[in-house]
Every structure is written in C-alpha cells, then in structure tokens.
Amino acid sequence: MSKIRLLLVDDHDIVRAGLRMLFMAxxxxxxxxxxxxxxxxxxxxxxxxxxxxxxxxxxxxxSGIEATRRIKEVNPEVFVLALTMHEDEQYFxxxxxxxxxxxxPKRAAPDDLVSAIRVVNEGNVFLYPTLAKLLVRDFLQRSxxxxxxxxxxxxxxxxxxxxxxxxxxxxxxxxxxxxxxHKTVDxxxxxxxxxxxxxxxxxxxxxxxxxxxxxxx
Numbered sequence: 769m770s771k772i773r774l775l776l777v778d779d780h781d782i783v784r785a786g787l788r789m790l791f792m793a794x795x796x797x798x799x800x801x802x803x804x805x806x807x808x809x810x811x812x813x814x815x816x817x818x819x820x821x822x823x824x825x826x827x828x829x830x831s832g833i834e835a836t837r838r839i840k841e842v843n844p845e846v847f848v849l850a851l852t853m854h855e856d857e858q859y860f861x862x863x864x865x866x867x868x869x870x871x872x873p874k875r876a877a878p879d880d881l882v883s884a885i886r887v888v889n890e891g892n893v894f895l896y897p898t899l900a901k902l903l904v905r906d907f908l909q910r911s912x913x914x915x916x917x918x919x920x921x922x923x924x925x926x927x928x929x930x931x932x933x934x935x936x937x938x939x940x941x942x943x944x945x946x947x948x949x950h951k952t953v954d955x956x957x958x959x960x961x962x963x964x965x966x967x968x969x970x971x972x973x974x975x976x977x978x979x980x981x982x983x984x985x
Contacts, residue, residue: 771798772889775818777809777835778851779827783874787822787851790878797885806835813839813846820889823868825852825859833862840867847888851881860899870894921963929956 774797778784784802791797801816803809806827813821821839825832836848849870850863863871869888872881873896880896887894922930925946932942939953946953960966 769796771796772885773798773800773817773819774885775800775809775812775816775821776802777804777806777821777827777832778824779804780824783824790882791885794882797882806830806832809835810838810842814842817843818846820885821846821848822851822885823848825850825854825863833859833866836863836866836868847891849884849888849894855899871899872896873899922960926956926960926963929953930960 774791776784776787776791776799778787781804784804788799788802791799800818801812803812807830809821809823812818821836823832823836832850832852836850839846839848844867847869848867849872850859850868851872851874852859853874854860855873860871869891870884870893872884872894876884876896884894928946929942932945939950939957942948942953943950
C-alpha cells in the first residue's frame with residue numbers, strides 16, 4: 769500500500785517539528801517536504817507532488833488561503849487540509865471556498881489530525897465538530913424561502929432534525945429535544961437523506977460546498 773505523501777506548511781519551526789514527530793510514527797504516511805511560507809509551499813508542491821498539503825492559514829506574506837487557491841488551480845488532485853489557530857467564520861469559509869478539503873484547529877487531539885489526513889486523502893471532507901456546526905448553520909440560513917430552494921424540499925421539522933444531526937446529537941437526544949418518538953426521528957433522518965440524495969454528514973458538507981450554499985461573513 770502506497771503511503772500518503774505529506775507537505776507540511778507552517779511558519780513556526782517548532783510546530784513543524786511537532787507535526788514531523790507525529791506523522792513519522794504513522795506507517796501509512798511519509799513527509800516529502802516542509803515549507804515555512806506560502807511561497808515555498810507552492811514551489812515545493814510542484815517539485816514534490818504531495819497527496820495532502822497541511823496548510824497553516826495565517827502566515828507572513830501570502831496567506832494560506834491564497835496558497836490553497838493557487839495549489840488547486842495548478843493541481844486540483846492535491847488535497848489541502850487547513851491546520852490553524854483561527855476558528856472564526858471568516859477564515860473557515862474563505863478556506864473552504866479556496867478549495868480546502870478540511871479544517872481543523874491546532875488545539876485538536878493528535879489522533880484527530882491523523883484521522884483528518886486519512887479522510888481528505890480519500891477525497892472526503894473533514895471538519896472539526898465545532899466548525900461543522902458553522903457550515904450547517906449557514907446551509908440552513910441559505911435555505912430560507914427564496915434563497916436556495918432547499919426550504920421547498922425539507923419540511924420545517926426535517927430542518928430541525930437536520931440541525932440536530934449536524935450538532936452530533938444521537939437519535940435519542942433528538943427525540944427528547946423535539947419531543948417526538950425515536951421512530952419518528954429515524955423516519956425524518958431517512959427522508960432528509962433521500963430528498964437531498966445524501967448518505968452521511970460528510971456528503972452534506974460536500975453538497976453545501978458544491979452547491980455554493982456557503983457565503984463569506
């Protein structure tokens with residue numbers, strides 16, 4: 769099995785050193801290069817052809833957002849995972865719009881970061897739970913009447929259930945919150961996924977990005 773080729777981009781040497789130690793312990797990953805600026809990252813990306821670029825968002829000079837945009841223009845097959853201290857909506861939505869396949873804060877557990885690398889390498893989207901809520905909230909706001917037409921597809925109750933699902937609530941917790949039965953929650957969940965032709969929260973995220981259901985705030 770071929771290893772996941774990683775390019776680490778961060779302007780702090782100590783951060784890259786920590787990441788290096790983390791990924792060197794993973795048998796399915798290899799670090800093919802490092803960069804301490806967005807400009808270096810673009811050059812390294814062309815020369816090293818990584819599978820995944822772990823990108824810091826805020827760096828001196830060119831930002832990680834602009835670097836991500838350029839990387840995707842040059843090679844759409846390269847996946848970019850944002851690793852950042854910034855958890856506000858502005859950076860989050862800008863990175864997604866630039867083409868990032870995931871967004872995870874630096875405070876996340878090492879295991880979460882390793883999992884995120886594997887998820888985006890498979891062509892899926894990884895969003896840290898607290899950030900996934902931002903996207904789904906924006907998804908629902910854009911689905912108001914006259915916005916995207918989603919309001920015509922989902923009933924008000926289905927949208928409530930969708931919000932609860934996105935927040936990570938179990939079926940039992942959703943039933944208690946909405947004062948409905950467990951079986952009713954199951955039925956709503958099935959209807960939501962069928963109507964949107966989706967099968968998981970990851971697919972919901974990808975749908976929201978592809979359909980332009982996110983906006984910069």
